Amino acid sequence: MTLPVDLETDAARLRAIMAEDLAVRGVLDDPAWRLAVEAVPRHRFVPGFYLPGEERDGEGLPRWQPVTAALDPGRWLAAAYSDTTLITQFDGDEPDWEHPAERHGGAPTSSSTLPSLVVRMWADADVREGHTVLEIGTGTGYSTALACERLGSAGVTSVDVDPYRLERAASSLHGCGYAPTLAVADGVYGYWPEAPFDRIVAACSFRAVPPALVAQTRPGGKILLTLSGWLYGYARVLLTVSGDGTAEGCLLGGTVSFMSARTHAAPAFGNPAHWAAELPGEARDARHGPERITAATEEAFHLRFLVQSAVPGAQLATVGDVVHLVDVVSGSAATLTPDGEGGWRVREGGPVRLWESVERVVDLYEAAGRPGSESFTLSVHHGGQHLRHPRVPCLPLPSPEGRPGRSRTASGRTGHSSSQLARE
Numbered sequence: 001m002t003l004p005v006d007l008e009t010d011a012a013r014l015r016a017i018m019a020e021d022l023a024v025r026g027v028l029d030d031p032a033w034r035l036a037v038e039a040v041p042r043h044r045f046v047p048g049f050y051l052p053g054e055e056r057d058g059e060g061l062p063r064w065q066p067v068t069a070a071l072d073p074g075r076w077l078a079a080a081y082s083d084t085t086l087i088t089q090f091d092g093d094e095p096d097w098e099h100p101a102e103r104h105g106g107a108p109t110s111s112s113t114l115p116s117l118v119v120r121m122w123a124d125a126d127v128r129e130g131h132t133v134l135e136i137g138t139g140t141g142y143s144t145a146l147a148c149e150r151l152g153s154a155g156v157t158s159v160d161v162d163p164y165r166l167e168r169a170a171s172s173l174h175g176c177g178y179a180p181t182l183a184v185a186d187g188v189y190g191y192w193p194e195a196p197f198d199r200i201v202a203a204c205s206f207r208a209v210p211p212a213l214v215a216q217t218r219p220g221g222k223i224l225l226t227l228s229g230w231l232y233g234y235a236r237v238l239l240t241v242s243g244d245g246t247a248e249g250c251l252l253g254g255t256v257s258f259m260s261a262r263t264h265a266a267p268a269f270g271n272p273a274h275w276a277a278e279l280p281g282e283a284r285d286a287r288h289g290p291e292r293i294t295a296a297t298e299e300a301f302h303l304r305f306l307v308q309s310a311v312p313g314a315q316l317a318t319v320g321d322v323v324h325l326v327d328v329v330s331g332s333a334a335t336l337t338p339d340g341e342g343g344w345r346v347r348e349g350g351p352v353r354l355w356e357s358v359e360r361v362v363d364l365y366e367a368a369g370r371p372g373s374e375s376f377t378l379s380v381h382h383g384g385q386h387l388r389h390p391r392v393p394c395l396p397l398p399s400p401e402g403r404p405g406r407s408r409t410a411s412g413r414t415g416h417s418s419s420q421l422a423r424e
Contacts, residue, residue, distance in 0.1 A: 007077075011043050014081035018115065022083065027116045030123060036149040037115060042080050045140040045172045046112050048097035049086035051079060057104050064090070066100030086112040088140060092262075094164050109259060110165050112140040113203060117256065122147060124238060124252065125201045125224040131155060134194065134216070136187030136225075136261075137203030141169030148178040156180035157194040159187055161262055188263055190216040197221060205234060205258040207312070208397040209247070209380050219243040226258045227378075227397070230266040230315045231293070233305030234258070237378045247380040251373040251387075255301045272317050272324040275333040279347045283337070286344040286355065288362045290316075290323045290336055302373045307361045309387060309395040314354050325354040368392050 019028060019037045028034040053063035064087065069076045079086060089095065090106035121143075127133055131151060138144055138160035147156045160166040163184045170182050185191055187202060188210045195216035202213075205228035213223050223239040234257040239249035260266070269275075293304040294316075308314075313329030323336040325348075332350025339345050346355050365371070368391035377388045378397075387395040 007043075008041070011041055011077065011081070012038075014077065015039075015041070018081045018083065022116055022119065025116070027119055032129075032150055033119050033123060033146070036146045037119065039149050040142065040145045041176060042112070042115070042142050043077060044176055045142040045145065045169070046080050046086050046088065048095065048100060049079070049088050049112065050090075050095075050103060051075075051084075051086070053102075059104075061105035064103035064106070066095065066097075066102065068097055068100060071100070083114050083116045085114045085117075086140075088112060089162075089165070092162070109262075110139055110162065111259070112142050115142075118143045118146060121201055121203070121224060122150070124236075125199050125222055127151070127199050127201070131198040132194075132196075133157070133199040133201060134159070134191055134197045135201055135203065136190075137258075138166055138169045138182065139203060140165075141173045143203060144169065144180055144182075145173055145176060145178050148173070148180050153179040157183070157191055157197070159183045159185040159191050161186050186261070186263060188212065188261055192216065200224070202226065203258060204261045205264070206261050207264045208385050208400045209237075209239065209378070211400050214239075214241055214245060214247050214380060217241040217247075222249075223247065226256060227305070228258070228260055228264075229305075229308040229312055229398070231304055231308040231311070232257070232316075233293075233303075233308040234301070235305045235373055235376075239378065239380065246382070249378060251376045251378065253372065253374050255298055266315055267328055269315050269317075269326045269328050272319055272326060275326050276322075276324060276335050276347075279333060279335060279349045281347070283345040283347045285339070286336060286346045287359045289344045292362055293358070299370065303362065303365060305373075306365060306387075306392075306395065307358050309397060310357045310361045311352065311354050312398040313352075325358075327352060327354060364392055 015038050019034050022028045023034060048068040050064040051067050053065050057063050067076050087108045089110035090103055090108055092109045132155045133147060135144055135158040138158040144158045158180055166182060166184050181194055183191055190212040196218045197216055198218055198221045200213050200217055200223045202225035205226040207229050217223055221241050226234055226236050228234045236252040236256055237249050239247040241247045293300055293307050313327040314325050317324045321338055325334040330350055330352045332352040332354050334348035334354040336344045336346055348355055371389060375389060379386050379388055385397040
């Protein structure tokens with residue numbers, strides 16, 4: 001495919017096709033958001049991006065192919081108007097789009113989120129005309145442009161921690177006639193100069209709800225964000241803020257995941273073999289295998305998030321057929337090794353029995369009838385942040401600063417968040 005004589009005409013046609021597809025799938029129920037999708041030229045916000053190659057390299061790493069108008073104009077324009085997340089940055093390094101090169105592996109650190117999710121986020125947050133909104137994670141600026149198209153630029157504030165990303169987004173936004181308030185800022189702290197807001201929507205994930213976001217939301221206002229952690233369990237939550245500075249809301253369904261806010265990202269933990277070498281030689285039979293939280297199912301996705309609340313300092317790595325859990329905060333570790341008969345053997349050591357804590361959460365989850373994410377409520381109050389369910393013991397989140405810490409339980413006791421469930 002080659003570029004047509006009139007790029008903007010062809011782009012408008014592709015936008016209309018994309019909007020119709022999203023409407024047929026039930027994503028664009030609101031006519032105002034459909035008009036925004038049809039109006040905002042996404043290709044102007046993604047001059048270059050990466051798409052996954054069909055094969056991995058010799059070391060098993062994914063191969064990411066650069067796509068620009070100069071390299072392959074047809075592929076570039078078609079991808080820009082597909083319902084696909086377009087990766088624009090790896091490991092915090094801005095690519096040279098004049099001379100882009102194929103990437104092997106790496107962690108995505110910026111992207112243009114797939115349009116269906118962008119619209120879903122604005123809709124889930126109940127954003128309407130007259131609202132003032134704070135968007136955390138400007139990225140390419142495409143989502144910001146949709147909000148400007150719907151609300152008007154004066155009602156939109158967007159922040160990003162990456163100055164180069166924000167500069168590129170600002171250029172694209174202004175080039176398309178949008179003039180929101182933009183700032184280089186860490187979204188963990190919101191943006192006080194433009195507060196208070198009617199809605200706050202985050203396009204990154206946090207280990208716990210940042211207190212600044214609650215403080216910067218008007219009473220009755222709403223915050224939509226994704227909770228995550230070092231086990232890469234995710235859950236979205238829509239909170240309503242009260243006049244007393246507390247907030248509460250239900251977890252939302254689905255399997256949406258976002259890149260972590262950079263200050264909440266998992267730390268490097270070293271060589272798993274070093275941790276395993278310090279474990280006692282005796283092993284026991286595991287009641288539950290790692291597939292309970294790693295399988296590609298919605299239940300495992302949800303359970304992984306719940307488990308993460310019990311062991312917030314744990315990280316998981318698989319080397320060969322051995323699964324490692326490492327906790328850099330407590331110094332605890334565990335390994336799971338196949339027993340050759342479909343089961344697993346566990347070795348663990350340190351002040352926190354990591355896999356025992358995981359098994360405890362799985363047992364409680366099953367005893368409660370395997371409740372879905374929508375049946376859990378997140379309460380953000382002055383004593384901490386807790387997931388609550390009628391049939392599951394209270395689950396504390398890590399401290400809002402992103403570090404596992406001490407949390408007050410529902411009964412008023414004070415205990416370490418990584419071990420409370422094991423004591424219930």
